[in-house]
Amino acid sequence: MKGVKKLNINVKRTLSILEITVGFILICFALYLDVSGSEHSMRGTILTAGALLVILGVYCIPTRKHRAIVNVLFLFPLVFAFAVTVLVPFALGIFYSFTNWTGIRFTEFVGLDNYIRMFRSRDYVYSFVITFIFTVFNMFLVNLAAFSLALLCTSNVRGKNFYRAAFFLPNLIGGIVLGYVWQFIFNKVFTSIFAGSASMLTDPNLALLAILMVSTWQYAGYIMMIYVTGLQSVPKDILEASGVDGANRWITLFKIKMPMMANTFTVCIFLTLVNSFKQFDLNLAITNGAPSRILGLKPVSSTEFMALNIYKTAIAKNEYALGQTKAVVFFVILAIVSLTQVYISKKKEVEM
Amino acid sequence: MKKRFLAVALACTMMAATMTGCGSKADSTGSSTEGNTASESEASGDAIRIVNGKIEIDKQLKAFAESYEEKTGQEVVIESLGGGVDINGTLKGYLAADNMPDMFVFGGAGDYKTWADYMTDLSEEEWASQTEFAFKAEDGKTVGFPYAVEGYGITYNAAILEQAGIDPAGLTNYDAYKAAFEKIDGMKEELGIDAVCSVAAESGQMYWSTANHIFGYYLSAGLERDDTTYIDMLKEGKVDEKRLGEFADFTKLLFDYADPTVLISGTYDDQLALWAQGKTAFVTQGNWIDPSLPTYNVEFACGIAPLAFLQEDTAGVLADCPSWWAVYNEGKNIDACKAFLNDLATSEEGQNCLVKECGMISPYTTCTVEPETPLAVALKSYVDAGNTYAWQWTKMPEGIAQNATGSVFELYARGELDRDEFVAMLSAAIADYTAQ
Incomplete structure (x- = not known):
């Protein structure tokens, strides 16, 4: 009996190894067909069949690690999709930043040349500074507005559900549409309300303020929703206890509610920080970089944020490699800033 | 055992679903059209x-x-x-x-x-x-x-010009334009117009009109179609200061007599609407506005005159x-x-x-x-009549209008630069951009 079982295992093992090998060969064959430019219509099927055989082989192989293999198999689709859509492009992006890639092909490696050119160009340095300023103001304004609105929507005011929906609504409109609508408002409506005034979008500082206004108006409702849940999750018993102890509204707010929902603040500040940094659609639609500002006798686009700068480098200048380089640095900066913020905020959170 | 089988089957289906995406390229040639x-x-x-x-x-x-x-x-x-x-x-x-x-x-x-x-x-x-x-x-x-x-210059409303007693055929040099603009400006109420011309110079959206099209006249006006003198200089980062100076004078003229609101904040639609509704005599656009004219019920006769910025006569328009x-x-x-x-x-x-x-x-x-x-x-x-100049501006370094020179035109339009500063800043912007 034992002999039979052992034989069985041996057969099983040979069989699964065979399956893996055949599957592997099929995959290689299909890939070869594709790379060599063959138009054979079965190459997709061969690839799939090969992959299925490999999976079957791996699954059937008799081993103690069987459970682990099953786990990996189930994770595979997700990991595969993530790799294809995120990891591979990301790695390729870093790779391209060291070449003279044109969007079609590259002919040589240029080393750190792109990085050096990038930091030497005034427009990039300027857009870095202006993005930073925008981020600071926008983070402050959005969170202030959102938290105030959240307090309003959790108070006993009448029709608070209506307010909640109304404040959230701007967030449902796409940024580009919103941008053009607001551009019209700044250019036409405001100039006729304050008759004779020039459009806000023609002055560098006011144009930045205009983007800040729209961005706050659009995003505050979304952040408000998160604050509302935060405020509602503060335990009632603690609030009651503070009431018994004679804490007034302000003390309740600053000493109890806000510390108790510190993790909500972490999330909201993180979201606004990352979002302001990556601001693109409103920027493109409202000003597209205009108006210009004179800086050291040279013109710069006063409201060109980093994302727009990257876009213009790649698309308008047709310098894909340089644009890619800027994008890589953009990622690194964003990662550093946001991780630092999360680290600091986490420290302040209260353990429940 | 049944459960196991189910697990394998599920895993295989998922795998197949992920892989088929890669394999079906051959069948779907041409079907990957985007939303717009x-x-x-x-x-x-x-x-x-x-x-x-x-x-x-x-x-x-x-x-x-x-x-x-x-x-x-x-x-x-x-x-x-x-x-x-x-x-x-x-x-x-x-x-x-x-x-x-x-x-x-x-x-x-x-x-x-x-x-x-x-x-x-x-x-x-x-x-x-x-x-x-x-x-x-x-x-x-x-x-x-x-x-x-396609060709462009300064498109005029023939009815207004006739009423003002100006012959568009004579608009072939700077002085003729100066005289014409002054005359029309003086008769604004009579003619029922708001401004002499409709120009848009905002750098975010209208850079192509100023820094490509209007600037195109600096590069081509008065030259043979295959004469690349000024574009070659530009590619090396150099400009002809005298010619650019005359160009600056003419641009100043255009901006001075343009509707101020549209000039600094108008979009293409604003610019076109202003002219098409008969509120200005000129617009700095070309024959591509033809299909838009019926939308505004344009009934007046119109034509194209050259943006003749030089002191001497240049009677051709840029067409290519x-x-x-x-x-x-x-x-x-x-x-x-x-x-x-x-x-x-x-x-x-x-x-x-x-x-x-x-x-x-x-x-x-x-x-x-x-x-x-x-x-x-x-x-x-x-x-x-063979009376055209080539579009040399299409040979400028890519993106120069959007990323460099468009801003200079906007600053000039806003009045933050005078003529000499404009020439200096434009030359510097070109030199910087080509050096990059």
Whole structure:
């Protein structure tokens, strides 16, 4: 009996190894067909069949690690999709930043040349500074507005559900549409309300303020929703206890509610920080970089944020490699800033 | 055991679902149109597929393609991109996905550099000898098929000029414009207009009008079509200060007599509406506004005058082909493409399509069909008289208008620069940009 079982295992093992090998060969064959430019219509099927055989082989192989293999198999689709859509492009992006890639092909490696050119160009340095300023103001304004609105929507005011929906609504409109609508408002409506005034979008500082206004108006409702849940999750018993102890509204707010929902603040500040940094659609639609500002006798686009700068480098200048380089640095900066913020905020959170 | 089987089956299905995405490339040639492309492009193997960059003529081209198929049996699929789509980016995607069309649009020297390796030599074609607007590579080979001529200068409202007693034919130098602008400005109430001209110089959206089109006159006005003096200087980062100075004077004139609101914050629509509603006498746009005129119920006669910025006379306007079609050299239907292009350029149906249906001007000397829209007629008279200058500005470094010089024009329009500062800053911007 034992002999039979052992034989069985041996057969099983040979069989699964065979399956893996055949599957592997099929995959290689299909890939070869594709790379060599063959138009054979079965190459997709061969690839799939090969992959299925490999999976079957791996699954059937008799081993103690069987459970682990099953786990990996189930994770595979997700990991595969993530790799294809995120990891591979990301790695390729870093790779391209060291070449003279044109969007079609590259002919040589240029080393750190792109990085050096990038930091030497005034427009990039300027857009870095202006993005930073925008981020600071926008983070402050959005969170202030959102938290105030959240307090309003959790108070006993009448029709608070209506307010909640109304404040959230701007967030449902796409940024580009919103941008053009607001551009019209700044250019036409405001100039006729304050008759004779020039459009806000023609002055560098006011144009930045205009983007800040729209961005706050659009995003505050979304952040408000998160604050509302935060405020509602503060335990009632603690609030009651503070009431018994004679804490007034302000003390309740600053000493109890806000510390108790510190993790909500972490999330909201993180979201606004990352979002302001990556601001693109409103920027493109409202000003597209205009108006210009004179800086050291040279013109710069006063409201060109980093994302727009990257876009213009790649698309308008047709310098894909340089644009890619800027994008890589953009990622690194964003990662550093946001991780630092999360680290600091986490420290302040209260353990429940 | 049953459970196990189920698990394996599920895993396999998921795997298959992920993998099939990679394998089905061959079956779906041409079906990956994006949301804002106008056409369905389900093509069979022998059909030729064209990526057209002018969405306005999509319908007309499709109608022509249909009649072409009836005539010859050759299926032609038109895929139109436009309305803000980044055509180059889309094409790069097509190339990477092995889904290149048989013919694609490209817009000048910059694009040519990008796509040079993928273009077929079309010098031997019948139409190539019948036009001076074909795109020629550095070695003299014809690679771009011209389908239209566009031209611009300063478009005028003939009724207003007549009322003011100004002959548009005399607008050929700086002094003539200065006198005309002053005269019209003095008669504003009589003529019922708000400003003399409609110009838009905001750098975010109108950079192409100022820093490409108007600046184009600095590069080409008064030169032979193949004279590249000033564009060559610009590519080296240099400018002719005297010429640029005269250009600055003229630009100042334009900006001074323009409607101030539209000048610093107007969009293309604002600029056009102002003129089309009869509130200004001039607008700095070209014959591409023809199709928009009916929307504003324009009934007055109009024409195009040169942006003659020099002291001496320059009587021609800038006219050229705005973009060309190239034949993809690794396509399978190159001969069919060539036949189609020949038909479009030389047959009567083809000429009818381009001129009558699309409202464009044919770049071909053999074309007998006459345009009907007012500005096309006006432009045609310049082309027929050989009174045109080339669009040298399309050879400027890519993105210079959007990223560098457009801002200078805006600052000038806002009055933050005087004439000399404008010249200095523009020269510096060009030098910086070309040095990058």
